[in-house]
Amino acid sequence: MRKIVSFFGDRTEIFNMLNDRAEKYAESLGFEYKWAPQLPFNKENVIEELKNADAGIIDIEPYNDEIFSQVKDSSKLLVRFGVGFDKVDLKAASKNGIAVARTTAANTSGVAEMALTLILSAKRMINQNQDCVKTGNWVKNVGNELIGATVGILGFGNIGRKLAELLRGFDCTILVYDPFPNKEAIEKAGAKLVTLEEIFKLSDAISVHVPYMEETHNIVNAERLALMKETAVIVNTARGHLIDEDALYEALLHKKIAGAGLDVFAVEPLPLTSPLLKLDNIVLTPHVSSQTVESLWNIYKMAIDICADFYAGKGSPHILNQDYNEA
Structure with a gap:
């Protein structure tokens, strides 16, 4: 019987339940399944586990030639739990004959719902108004409605499209920026393809969904934030390095924009020394957009x-390095 080892998750009631379910599902397909959560990540332990498995389900930590070269005779497939793969050296994986896949679209609903939640929270000033209740100082903060607003979506892949679908009930005007646009999908969503400059100038809310790469590093920078309306908000559920956090801090501190919502950060966990923590017009969550029971199970099953x-x-069309078998 072939063996799958999973490194994702922590030892909580939810993950115990999900991994029990994953074990039963894997066995129904003829696989032995082992859960070996890495808290913290231990490279030596990961290597030993992969030496005794045929496939691994991996998290966001770096995977490079040091790991691949030691496990290539056993594990021929690594599946990223999620969609981001910027820390996986695909060339090194291919050199060692290891396929690397990702669970594309499995967490779409969860992430899109979180983006919508952050937009609503930022626009209705939930953080500030919660403080009013906590402190007893009922100086109410007046926000703006999302209904009828213009929402800009940076990146119109699966999650961006799902967000557009969720926004239909809000009667929003949807603007889209995508460097490789699927015009049919944009038209189907009733959205309009625009430039980056137009997104920042015209939107009442912006949600970031582009993949992280050299070209998108700090795609949201001081220059683009300066184009935004003072009543606008921006949220990010994709990757931390897509937003220049220093520039965002300055824009929020000086009320150049109304608010923001971040579920991802350049450094995670977010350092307690981060100036973002001093702001009241930002909603911060610990990279939990895909952390719903439904999305997590979709990812386990797909992996x-x-x-x-x-x-x-x-x-599989989900394999990122289709040249892996040329090693």
């Missing part, structure tokens, strides 16, 4: 399905 297809010789 196991990818393993099953791979070892059945079916391949």
